[in-house]
Amino acid sequence: MPEESVFNRITREYYQLTSSEKKLANFVVANGQRTQSMSISELAAACGVAEATISRFCRRMGYQGYSAFRLSIAASTAARPDTSPLSGEIQPDDSVPILCSKLAGAEIDAIRETQALIHAESIQAAADLLLSADKVLCMGQGGSMLLAQEAAHLFTTTFPSFFPVPDSHMQVISAVSLDEKDAILFFSYSGTTKELIDVLRIAKARGTKIVLVTRYPGSPGAAFADVVLQCGSTEGPLQLGSIAARIAQLYLVDVLFSEMCRRDLDHCRQHRELVADALSEKHV
Numbered sequence: 001m002p003e004e005s006v007f008n009r010i011t012r013e014y015y016q017l018t019s020s021e022k023k024l025a026n027f028v029v030a031n032g033q034r035t036q037s038m039s040i041s042e043l044a045a046a047c048g049v050a051e052a053t054i055s056r057f058c059r060r061m062g063y064q065g066y067s068a069f070r071l072s073i074a075a076s077t078a079a080r081p082d083t084s085p086l087s088g089e090i091q092p093d094d095s096v097p098i099l100c101s102k103l104a105g106a107e108i109d110a111i112r113e114t115q116a117l118i119h120a121e122s123i124q125a126a127a128d129l130l131l132s133a134d135k136v137l138c139m140g141q142g143g144s145m146l147l148a149q150e151a152a153h154l155f156t157t158t159f160p161s162f163f164p165v166p167d168s169h170m171q172v173i174s175a176v177s178l179d180e181k182d183a184i185l186f187f188s189y190s191g192t193t194k195e196l197i198d199v200l201r202i203a204k205a206r207g208t209k210i211v212l213v214t215r216y217p218g219s220p221g222a223a224f225a226d227v228v229l230q231c232g233s234t235e236g237p238l239q240l241g242s243i244a245a246r247i248a249q250l251y252l253v254d255v256l257f258s259e260m261c262r263r264d265l266d267h268c269r270q271h272r273e274l275v276a277d278a279l280s281e282k283h284v
Contacts, residue, residue, distance in 0.1 A: 005076040006069070007032065008117075009061050011230075015192070015218050020049045021057045028073065036074040040066045103243070110248040113232025118255065126211045126227045127259045133183035133209060136162045139171050140187035141195050147187045147213075147246060151253045157275045158261060158268045168195045175199045180207030188212065189231070189245055191219025200224035213249050229256070 010025045017025060027047045028035050035043060044051045058069040090102060130136050136155070140148035145166055152164035162185075165171050175184070184203050188196045191214040200210055204224045212225035215232075222228045231248040261268040 006061065006072040007076055011216060012218050013060065014216055015220065017057075017060070018053075020053045021060070023047050024049050024054060024057050032073055032077040036070050036077060038070075106244040107247045110232055110244040111251045114230075114248045114251050115232075117230045117232050118252075122227055122229055123256060123259050126229060126256055127263070129209045129211060129227060130183055130185065130256075131159075131260055131263070133161060134181040135178070136183045136185055137171075137174055137178070138162060138164045138185045138187075139199065141168060141193050143246065144187040144189060144249075147249050147253070148185070150250065151185060151187070154253065154257055155260075158257075158271050171195070171199045172202065175202040175206070175208070178203055178206055178208040180209075183209040183211065185211045186213070186221070186225075187249060188219075188221055189215050189249070191216045191221035193221075196221045197224075213252055215245070 007029055010029055014022065014025060024043075024047045027043075038046065040051050040054055044054055047054075054066060058064075058066050061069065063069040063072060090099060094102070136159075138148040138152040138155075139145070149164045149166060152162050155162035165174050178184070184199070186196060186200065191212065197220060200212075200221060201224065203210055210225045211227045211229065212221055213229045213231060214222060215230065216222065217228045217230050229252050231245070231252055
């Protein structure tokens, strides 16, 4: 069995790290190729942490020292599937073609990383859970709410039991009315927002099934979920507005939707044709 990627280890352990270790983790995940050629003092200066913090971090990740950690970064970076050479940070002197290439590279990398993180049994379990629910509420906060609305729109074309709940107050109110026959599909890249925890705690107490789409399977929100679907992206958990992170989550939505449709393709085609016919009446 191949050794676990250092990036996956960091993601799994992220919410057990200290604040200084999180600064280090964010830098390493976002700058893997650069990190593998840096000395421990250079990395400490770049992250604004002490060298002792790096040594402690390496041991926490299961490495004997910084040299072994750096070798693992090199191996994990090389093992990333077809990582784009033009998916790095935007620079002031980038031309428009270079800008386009970097953004396309970052978004392609996010999808490929998500594909590598998908466990078939998790997709199947999520599909089972959502198909058996009387009602599925799609929720998120901030930019993640846009994803929840997009997901609800897609699923409703075939499965009329899906509904978006865009307001954080309404999410709490709605959670109170749910029971064990219902489900929540929640989107949260970090898995740590207070609003997320408030809603999931209520839903869990009422026996409601929960599917969480997140980058961090070890996050506080994941502890409430029946199924966690992990998306891939190389950004830190508190970076806002990343299109690549959203595309990674939309890819997961597409996979989940396709798995649900696959189980009864004839019914899904018929229902989507009915929806298409109804919508065609709205055009002049």
